[in-house]
Amino acid sequence: MKKYFNLHLFSFLFFTAIIVCSTNSYAENDIKFRSLLKELGISHVSHLNEEPISDIPQGKVIICWVIDPAKLDVFNKLEEVELTKIEGNNWELKNASTGNNVAFKIEYNEGKIEVIKIASHISPDQTVSSPNDQFDLHGRFSLGARVSYLNYSDDDYTVFGIKVDTEPDDAVMFDVNFSYFFTNYFSAELSAGYVETDVDLTGAGSSGMAGELQQIPILLTGRFNIPIHNKIVPYLGGGVGYFINDFNQNDSVIELIYGAGAEVDVDNSWGYLINGGVDFLFMTNLALNFDVKYIWNKIEADVDRLGFEKEEFDANMLVIGGGMKYYF
Numbered sequence: 398m399k400k401y402f403n404l405h406l407f408s409f410l411f412f413t414a415i416i417v418c419s420t421n422s423y424a425e426n427d428i429k430f431r432s433l434l435k436e437l438g439i440s441h442v443s444h445l446n447e448e449p450i451s452d453i454p455q456g457k458v459i460i461c462w463v464i465d466p467a468k469l470d471v472f473n474k475l476e477e478v479e480l481t482k483i484e485g486n487n488w489e490l491k492n493a494s495t496g497n498n499v500a501f502k503i504e505y506n507e508g509k510i511e512v513i514k515i516a517s518h519i520s521p522d523q524t525v526s527s528p529n530d531q532f533d534l535h536g537r538f539s540l541g542a543r544v545s546y547l548n549y550s551d552d553d554y555t556v557f558g559i560k561v562d563t564e565p566d567d568a569v570m571f572d573v574n575f576s577y578f579f580t581n582y583f584s585a586e587l588s589a590g591y592v593e594t595d596v597d598l599t600g601a602g603s604s605g606m607a608g609e610l611q612q613i614p615i616l617l618t619g620r621f622n623i624p625i626h627n628k629i630v631p632y633l634g635g636g637v638g639y640f641i642n643d644f645n646q647n648d649s650v651i652e653l654i655y656g657a658g659a660e661v662d663v664d665n666s667w668g669y670l671i672n673g674g675v676d677f678l679f680m681t682n683l684a685l686n687f688d689v690k691y692i693w694n695k696i697e698a699d700v701d702r703l704g705f706e707k708e709e710f711d712a713n714m715l716v717i718g719g720g721m722k723y724y725f
Contacts, residue, residue: 428510433503434461436512437490438468439478450503455482471499471517496520537724538577541686545570545718547592552711561598561654563710565610568594570716586618598650605653608646608661614692615639618672630676638668642696655700668694682724690716
């Protein structure tokens, strides 16, 4: 009887061990590849996500993107990396263009996966942002320069009973700008520019270039920043502007419309604007800027002729510009 008892006890222990080992092996092999991606803070979209980790072929290179750089502290957000199974539970993750890499192994603990870093390398000329540095522009300011294309609106007014069309030509504006980030999500920009444009007048069956309008727009814009990436900062905003205006007239055309010896004077003016754009921070302190504005602006013109009343004409403008900014 004792012999049979010992035999049954041995059989029970033997098969229990097989079941436990099989269960653990199944638990390890059943863990999906997506679990490993989550632990590494990377993303990969394909059928591989649903495969067991053990089924990933050795030596296969899988292109992924970093979505949580805090997991490994080696790569930046949205950086493209190559994931490779080296041998057994040993893996490597690297950026082929920079040489940054990390070697690690995976272990299983009660049906869960753990990533254990073995070694990592960061190229000396590469900068890796910590999670707290992602889009951290709070308290910083920038100094920049921009070149813009201006498209003016046309307008008309009546002088001495004659309808006169005013048509400023398209022009190029140069400006310098200063920005300050009150928070990561709100900033203000102060800019001052210079633009010259020829103004054509048409009336009473004749037309001609009446003179050159010179403007110095001083614009204050509030911007709501929309951080979608630590290096890409779109924004929307609005603001006000003060325009220092001057007009160098073409005497022959002005005198044709208003009479001999007539002189035109334009007043400075106020305007308001809406805008949108994006900063691309391609280096820690340098950014490319693309900016679009629409500005509403009315200018009062005065002619030194008896019976002439000051006339307002619209000088609204669409402004599309690009430039460079340096962040301090």
